[in-house]
Each structure stands twice: as structure tokens, then as C-alpha cells.
Amino acid sequence: MARHVLEVNGASVVLTGSLNPTIFQPQWFARQNLLPIEECEKAEIKVISPQVCEFQTERFIIQVTTERFSALAKPDANPAPLRDLVAGTFFTLEHTPLKALGLNRDMHFSLHSEEAWHKVGDTLVPKDVWKRVLQGHVGLRSLWIQSEIPGFPDAKQESARLLIRVEPSPRVKFGLYIQTNEHFDAPEDGASDYLIERIRSRWEGAYSYAAEIANDILSSIVE
Numbered sequence: 001m002a003r004h005v006l007e008v009n010g011a012s013v014v015l016t017g018s019l020n021p022t023i024f025q026p027q028w029f030a031r032q033n034l035l036p037i038e039e040c041e042k043a044e045i046k047v048i049s050p051q052v053c054e055f056q057t058e059r060f061i062i063q064v065t066t067e068r069f070s071a072l073a074k075p076d077a078n079p080a081p082l083r084d085l086v087a088g089t090f091f092t093l094e095h096t097p098l099k100a101l102g103l104n105r106d107m108h109f110s111l112h113s114e115e116a117w118h119k120v121g122d123t124l125v126p127k128d129v130w131k132r133v134l135q136g137h138v139g140l141r142s143l144w145i146q147s148e149i150p151g152f153p154d155a156k157q158e159s160a161r162l163l164i165r166v167e168p169s170p171r172v173k174f175g176l177y178i179q180t181n182e183h184f185d186a187p188e189d190g191a192s193d194y195l196i197e198r199i200r201s202r203w204e205g206a207y208s209y210a211a212e213i214a215n216d217i218l219s220s221i222v223e
Contacts, residue, residue, distance in 0.1 A: 003116065007172050011079035011207060012072040013086040017098035017191075021053035021064040024089075025165060034088050035060075038116050046117040048173035060085065070121040083203035094192055101195045103182040104201060105210035108169040109218060117223040123221050124166060142167040149182050149202075150209065159185040164213060176218070180210035 012051045025048055026040035046054040053064045059077040063070040071086050073079040090096060111117045121140030145164040152160050154192045161183050169175030184198045 003222050004109045004110045004176075006107055006211075006214075007110050007175065008075050008106075009079075009204040010075050011082060012070060012102075012104045012105040012106070013203075014071075014104065015069045015083055015086070015090065015098055015195065016100045017069075017096060018069055019066055019069055019096065020050075021066060022048060022050055023093070024053045024062060024069070024213070026055055026057070029085075029089075032092050034085055034092070034219065035040075051144070051161045055091050079207065080204075082089055083199055090192060090196055096192060098191045098195050099186055101184045101186070103141075103199070103200055103206040105180050106173045107178045107206055107210065108175050109178070109214065110169075110172045110175045111218075111222055114174050117176070120166075120176055120221050121168075126216075136138075136179045140167065149206075151205070152202075159187075166217070178210075178214040178217070180206070180213060182206045 005079060016082070026035070026045065029035040030037045030040040035057065039059070043055045043057045046056075048055075053062070055062055057076075059074055059081070061070075061072040061074065063072075069089075071082060071088075071089075073082045082152075090098065093220035118139075124143055125140045127138045143166045145166075147162045147164065149160050149162050163181040163183060165177075165179040167177050169177040171177075183203065184195060186192075186195050
């Protein structure tokens, strides 16, 4: 019997750069054949202005400001189409100045007991050193780890890095939230082409590697 269960799963692609939010309306995605017309017609629009555009469809949440584009797959949606949606968007907008890319996965796991939940925090962040100088309860609130992205020649440089965040889940009782972020900075020239290629070539690997990391952490501690 599994001792940890993935209860909530999310994925997103984030790009930073110089953006015009008014472009990114549901009708534009439909005209470019990036999303089905029917899905765009049913889109729930929160705001469209020169500063921000935000809407959601049955599968995705799109949020755009003048400096940041974010596309999220809803928890109950297949995250695979997210790659083609974002890559297609910025292939079409090839002259958009882009600075950085983030490939993200958000996972909320339920553990089998409160004891196992505490064990994760005690293992990742031993409390003895803190209890010598702190009073009262000492517990894990948030932990960040930086590492390398496997298989990339620039993975050991600051231009490409893996960030892992671990903290108690706000959505699952006795749960653990694990987020992975594969971050890529654009080169000074060919920024859009470089980042679009990273989306296409790394999306599936980033998504599966996130699960491998989370399952290995939890299996080694609570299984």
C-alpha cells in the first residue's frame, strides 16, 4: 500500500520579458489555432487591460502582465498540451523580447499519518541545532534546494538551474507540498528561439523528473 498519494497536481510555464497584455485574449488564441474556438468562446475573462490580462478556459489559466506570462494547466486537466500552447504562442510572437523561462510542477501529497508528516520535516531539517537556541515548537515551514538540470551542458551555470521547494501543504491535511522549477535565462542574442526550444525539448523531462524527485524523497523517508 502506498504511504504517500499525489492528491493535487499542477503544472505551469512562466516567461519573463517585455509583453503587451492586450494581445493575449481568448479570441487571439483561437485565431492563431492555439486553442479550440469552442474553448475560447467559453473562456471566463477576469480582466483585460494594458497592464494585465487574465482569463481561464476549461483546461488553462492564462495570466499576463507587462513583464510576465504565465500559463497554468488546471489540476484536473492533462498538462501535456501546455508545452505546445506556450511554444506556439511565442513562436507566433517571435519578436517578443524574452528574458527567462520557468518550467514548473506543483504537487500536494497526503501522507499516511501525522507521525509520517512530522518525520519528513525532522529528516530534511533536523531540529537539534535549532532547539539549542529557540524556544517552543520548532518545525519546517519552507525549504529551498538548488541543483542542476540533468542533460544540459549549461546546467552547472547560473543560466540554467533547478530549484526545489518543500513545505507543509496548505491544501491537504498531513500533506506535503513539493514544487520544482527548472529555470533558464535567455542568452543576449536569439532569446526567443533559445527559450522556445527549451520548452519543446525539456517540458516532458522536467515534468517526469519532478515526480521522480518527489517520490524518491518521500519513499526514502516514509515508506
